[in-house]
Amino acid sequence: MSSKKILLGIGGSIAAYKSANLVRIFKKQGISVRCVLTKSAEEFITAQTLQALSGEPVRRNLFDQQAEAAMSHIELARWADCLIIAPTTANLAAKFASGIADDLISTLYLAANDIPVILAPAMNSKMLLHPATQENFRKLQQRGHYILESASGELACGENAIGRMQEPEKIAQKAFEVLGISQPLTPPSPKPLTVTITVGATRENIDPVRFISNRSSGKMGFALARAALKRGLKVNLIKAYCEQIPPENCQIFPSETAEKMLDTALNIANDTDIFIATAAVADYRPKKVLSQKHKKERDGALHLELIENPDIVATVAQLPADKRPKLVVGFAAETENLKNYAQEKLAKKNLDFICANDVSQFPFGGELNEISVISKNDEKNFNAATKTDIAEKIIDYLLSKIN
Ligand SMILES: Cc1cc2nc3c(=O)[nH]c(=O)nc-3n(C[C@H](O)[C@H](O)[C@H](O)COP(=O)(O)O)c2cc1C
Known part of the structure; x- marks a missing residue:
């Protein structure tokens, strides 16, 4: 079992539901996970679900006196060995790229300056391929963050294109790699379809x-x-x-x-x-297959049943x-x-x-x-x-x- 600690930030995307599974995978490996939700993420997944799965309090607001008293946002960033943002929205990528800190996750991102950061983008393909978003992810990659390439498939908006968040197993795999958690802890790869x-x-x-x-x-x-x-x-x-x-x-x-x-x-x-x-x-098909080559009969028609x-x-x-x-x-x-x-x-x-x-x-x-x-x-x-x-x-x- 691992004693590692992961801070999981969740952005406002339909893919937020997959984060519940990600928490389960980490917990199975004995990893402590603390979840932080953006205001928009709460539209897609409840803090209660994540709290039940992680066994840890879930943070939502920067200005929550009770939560800050228990563990301030700076302590929270210090506590973690790795920061994962899954799903990473276009908005979060833009804020991270330009250093805006106007809510709990973006503030934590700046405070967690010395730990590895893994980003799992999820968004509509047009949003993903927009030059602004591409530039933001390029910047984040140049900063040394791990960006998990989005997959192709059916998106929540009905389009069939690139933009799906990587599956929780893939995100977890990256986290194990980054945290140096050895192979036996890695979940067995599922049999290919x-x-x-x-x-x-x-x-x-x-x-x-x-x-x-x-x-x-x-x-x-x-x-x-x-x-x-x-x-x-x-x-x-x-x-x-x-x-x-x-x-x-x-x-x-x-x-x-x-x-x-x-x-x-x-x-x-x-x-x-x-x-x-x-x-x-x-x-x-012909009812009867001839064992010898059929010979043409003069003036005769051939009837095949x-x-x-x-x-x-x-x-x-x-x-x-x-x-x-x-x-x-x-x-x-x-x-x-x-x-x-x-x-x-x-x-x-x-x-x-x-x-x-x-x-x-x-x-x-x-x-x-x-x-x-x-x-x-x-x-x-x-x-x-x-x-x-x-x-x-x-x-x-x-x-x-x-x-
Ligand atoms: C139904 C719905 C689904 C959305 N899905 C995504 C998404 O997958 N990716 C994304 O970047 N934004 C998505 N958005 C837009 C974000 O929720 C919006 O930009 C929000 O400001 C992001 O806030 P956050 O980054 O603080 O979570 C969606 C909005 C709605 C209404």
Whole structure:
């Protein structure tokens, strides 16, 4: 157990709720935490919650005679081994950068001049990327403070962009590092989430040299795989025929036909958190696969009897809860009535999300795509962009829904 002491300042952002978890992580390691709230932060989290979790009085006002008598703000700054501001609002960053001390946190910041400072910004991406905010954080970094880069994802304002506060585990990790708390105290890193993506065009054999297939290129599936890898997720690819080479570091399950694809999907569904079905699976396959190459008969027509293929994504989505991935996501490529068909599929197949795309505007194999991610109660539109950009947004959106 550690005897370290942390002063945790909390600014007025929706992300303030995450600070409760940060306090819990520190307490589990035996670290003493004292919380200080700005006036705005009190709109988002109560002093009572933090007091209960930290077991210490929570400070809010600079001019609180009782609290000052128990431990003045100068003593409070001296008491701490490290100052963490999580969330750091744009306002706090501006005050720290220019040395304004007009409330308890900004005064403490100046008084805690000789201890490490860790800042975890959280704000709307426009606020974060504003030159004023950027300049303030640059100044603070030059002062030797640790600034935890904001993450991308869905923000409280509804935008899907950069600005989310780092997760409490990451902030705690930085604090352990800065305070020289050895590894055994570090919380075990959680098992990475696993995403399984079906990709490509299935090939349904007619005879040893012929098959029925379609024009799917696999680009969208590969873009999703890359986006997931970038976010540290484990990626399984159930791969039918694709023109391109799959990204490195994925586990690949070659599955040329719909039946093989279903078999593989059912085998790994249990170890999958997010199942995304981008593959263009042939709806039908020849009832009989000829063992020898079919010979052309003079003037004769060829009659192929086709039978229906299994619906892979629906079968996975309808698995019992203990075997089913947490999220099952389908793709609906349509040439008309896009949203109506997508809603129908969502309900009929028991999917959590369906990514609807209009292939009459953005054909298979192209570089661009425009997608609506539809769920029972929500619809998120990602306007025309490269498949890479859309994939990043889809993965961030799904990750924001899984926690
Ligand atoms: C609902 C809501 C959410 C807000 N979220 C943020 C935020 O995430 N980051 C931020 O910098 N400001 C946010 N603000 C604005 C700050 O609360 C505001 O600038 C305030 O003056 C910050 O005060 P403080 O820095 O003393 O906590 C939000 C305001 C509202 C009403």
